[in-house]
Amino acid sequence: MGIDYDYCVIGGGIVGVATAHALADRFPDAGVVLVEKEAELGRHQTGHNSGVIHSGIYYAPGSLKARLCAEGERRTKAFCREHGIAFEERGKLIVATTSLEEQRLDALWHRAKLNGIVTESLSAGDIAEREPHIAGTKALFVPAAAIVDYLEVVKKLADAFVKMGGSLLLNNSVMAISEDDDAVRVELNDRTIRSNKLVACAGLQSDRLARMAGLNPTHQIVPFRGEYYKVRQERSDLCHAMIYPVPDPDLPFLGIHLTPMINGRLTVGPNAVLGFAREGYPKFSVSIRDIASYASFPGFWRSIRANLKSGVAEMMDSVFKARYLRACQKYCPSLDLDDLQPMSAGIRAQAVATDGTLIHDFLFLDSPRQLHVCNAPSPAATSALPIADMIVDRLQADRPTATSRR
Numbered sequence: 001m002g003i004d005y006d007y008c009v010i011g012g013g014i015v016g017v018a019t020a021h022a023l024a025d026r027f028p029d030a031g032v033v034l035v036e037k038e039a040e041l042g043r044h045q046t047g048h049n050s051g052v053i054h055s056g057i058y059y060a061p062g063s064l065k066a067r068l069c070a071e072g073e074r075r076t077k078a079f080c081r082e083h084g085i086a087f088e089e090r091g092k093l094i095v096a097t098t099s100l101e102e103q104r105l106d107a108l109w110h111r112a113k114l115n116g117i118v119t120e121s122l123s124a125g126d127i128a129e130r131e132p133h134i135a136g137t138k139a140l141f142v143p144a145a146a147i148v149d150y151l152e153v154v155k156k157l158a159d160a161f162v163k164m165g166g167s168l169l170l171n172n173s174v175m176a177i178s179e180d181d182d183a184v185r186v187e188l189n190d191r192t193i194r195s196n197k198l199v200a201c202a203g204l205q206s207d208r209l210a211r212m213a214g215l216n217p218t219h220q221i222v223p224f225r226g227e228y229y230k231v232r233q234e235r236s237d238l239c240h241a242m243i244y245p246v247p248d249p250d251l252p253f254l255g256i257h258l259t260p261m262i263n264g265r266l267t268v269g270p271n272a273v274l275g276f277a278r279e280g281y282p283k284f285s286v287s288i289r290d291i292a293s294y295a296s297f298p299g300f301w302r303s304i305r306a307n308l309k310s311g312v313a314e315m316m317d318s319v320f321k322a323r324y325l326r327a328c329q330k331y332c333p334s335l336d337l338d339d340l341q342p343m344s345a346g347i348r349a350q351a352v353a354t355d356g357t358l359i360h361d362f363l364f365l366d367s368p369r370q371l372h373v374c375n376a377p378s379p380a381a382t383s384a385l386p387i388a389d390m391i392v393d394r395l396q397a398d399r400p401t402a403t404s405r406r
Helices: 014-026 064-083 099-114 122-128 152-163 203-212 288-295 298-306 310-317 321-329 384-396
Strands: 005-010 033-035 094-095 120-123 138-142 146-148 168-171 175-179 184-186 192-199 221-226 229-232 240-244 255-261 266-268 340-342 347-352 362-365 370-375
Touching: 005 014, 005 184, 014 033, 014 152, 014 192, 014 384, 033 152, 064 146, 064 152, 064 340, 064 384, 094 099, 094 122, 094 152, 099 138, 120 122, 122 138, 146 152, 152 168, 175 203, 192 203, 192 384, 203 221, 203 347, 203 370, 221 288, 298 310, 310 321, 321 340, 347 370, 370 384
Parallel strands: 005 033, 005 192, 033 168, 094 240, 192 370
Antiparallel strands: 094 138, 120 138, 175 184, 184 192, 221 347, 229 266, 229 340, 240 255, 255 266, 362 370
């Protein structure tokens, strides 16, 4: 039986689309197909994020995450300029409101310096002058941080991929994956394809795709809902820059922040609460299958015990809007309940190890003909282009010969 494609990429989020684009660019004579189960690209994590092009200030100096984020920030902006995608360098203001947060802010300043990130230290007076509605005792301003619509980035990447000869299969769910000495066989809902190599960038379903393909992931994807509010239109000019609290190093997420959007709106969020469905975006969405998958995983319960206090606090913020508001008023005291209007949530694919550790590093599983991206840590959208190159680098040493295309 013949080979249909040299490379099959599963997953139409920004990492999958960027990977397909990188493969078609690196190997112009190869046949590359991108498979996505939804009718549109970027329907899940990519289409529900805050639209921030991050600078990499939070990451350990010299780490892979720091390098990929810094490179991703530059390359995402360059791609936007090349393809006429609107973005704005609003900058990020990280605001301290207590002496403890000031100490943590000083540590961030030192980390930024080691990472080569340009920052500006602001006093309380400087904050009030630059952002009159924002209150803080000290702040760190990161001018490189920007805002963009990542769905526009995905669309342009996909258009370029198709123009380079790539094939795009939408509305195609993966039903089975099998590998033999000659190819990887991928059964879709309306066809079967054979490929020399398979790359899975399945995000919220990454562990399931890996198991389906005969691999043995020891982690579990646990969904965390990031719940946002949009600020009513009349108050969308509350801030010009993105406003972030100083992150608590003992907590896995960055905290509730104010983010101007490229469409002119202003959002508040997200919090981080345990989700009851991997792809259930409306509040109170429940999937018995998804709950059963993590409830039967010992690492989930170890993680819950280790993060119980913060988890309860996040859940309380989700249930009680007034509590959520108080987290925002810490640095934006003029916000009130009427300012916060409902908005669609996002869901983060959090990989959890068997010991309960929340995995924040890259996690790959492979076989002779498969590479599964089981965890692409935040901010994956900012870093998508260099992440894609890293994936292609892993494949290049064993590049298949050109084949016929379907």
